[in-house]
Amino acid sequence: MSEESKSHPHRAPSFMAAGAADGGSFEYRLQRTPVGVVILDAARKIRSVNPLARQLLLGRESTTPLYGVDILSLHPEGARAKVGWLIDCARDSADGVASLLVTTPMGSLVAKVTRLHTGPAPANIGYCMMFHAQGELQMGDTGEDGLGPLLKLPLMRGKGGVTTLIDVDQVACLTAQGHYAEAKTLSFTAFCPRPLADLERRLDPLTFVRVHRRHLVNIRHVLAAERDQGRLHLRLADPDSTLIPVSRDKIDLMRRLLAV
Structure with missing residues (x-):
């Protein structure tokens, strides 16, 4: 994923609605697009992943097990620092939330990380990483077959x-x-x-x-x-x-x- 712009590191980006009538506002599209979800432990190891997140990380045909895999290892070397930065922001921020707006050939993605607490000790911290696809993917179409040709x-x-x-x-x-x-x-x-x-x-x-x-x-x-x-x-x-x-x-x- 290539970074186009960064939101405030401690909270999700806000966008002006274009108006409910046009059906094209950010909020409207956000609710209608599928969401990729990954649950990470404190060491950034994957504990759970939904089908869309698997597709975005590995490709639709892959059957590679993801449990226990470091999330950074699934990204190109040049992008790992950005993904690590996003997770660190969620870890260190007061509200435990960080987000990033990125652009891919599939369209724009809003990547959001939320800090999770599984116990009182600092080691008992996890993360929920969510990918909101804001490009051509529509609800009910979680594959890439419906996309147009790659230019x-x-x-x-x-x-x-x-x-x-x-x-x-x-x-x-x-x-x-x-x-x-x-x-x-x-x-x-x-x-x-x-x-x-x-x-x-x-x-x-x-x-x-x-x-x-x-x-x-x-x-x-x-x-x-x-x-x-x-x-x-x-x-x-x-x-x-x-x-x-x-x-x-x-x-x-x-x-x-x-x-x-």
């Missing part, structure tokens, strides 16, 4: 956690890296904080083809089809001239699409 790809570059948005037609390929992806573009390589399966669903299937379980290739940027140790590979137009393997079950498709 910009979020890429994280450098240690500062700066998110760059690049036109998807500049991407040569996307490679799965755990729960996220690595993007090779026509000018650089960067980390993409989205699962490969989610990206595949939102990219044009006539242009971005899953040629291998780990690789999604923009066939417009394929320079050559080569044989390497008896297997078909695609040479890409990125600065590294990356060679991507083609799965055996995708060879016929590649031959048809590339006329090779």
Whole structure:
């Protein structure tokens, strides 16, 4: 998640209503959008998570167990400081609440953390983290299948956690890296904080083809089809001239699409 603006660190952001009649005020949309909820212990380890929060953190198809996982480990390295800052603000604030307004390709998200007390000792503290999706997700649609095509790809570059948005037609390929992806573009390589399966669903299937379980290739940027140790590979137009393997079950498709 890339940070667009921060609210006051000790309370949730307030927004002016646009009027109940237009049905488009922040308060109206907040009540109609699904909410991702994560319960954390004092060490920021996950104790409970609802389906939407799981989807936002891991992607819709993932079945990875989350109980006991450090919430920071599920975010890109550049975003961990921001998530940690948000939790620390909730821990240290007088009212035990902190929030953050962020922007993702799915739209705006309001991330809110509330401090929970499970006992008298400081160690018996937990947190409730909530994600309000203010983009295109609507009540009853907790998946990404209903979203439109992805026009910009979020890429994280450098240690500062700066998110760059690049036109998807500049991407040569996307490679799965755990729960996220690595993007090779026509000018650089960067980390993409989205699962490969989610990206595949939102990219044009006539242009971005899953040629291998780990690789999604923009066939417009394929320079050559080569044989390497008896297997078909695609040479890409990125600065590294990356060679991507083609799965055996995708060879016929590649031959048809590339006329090779």
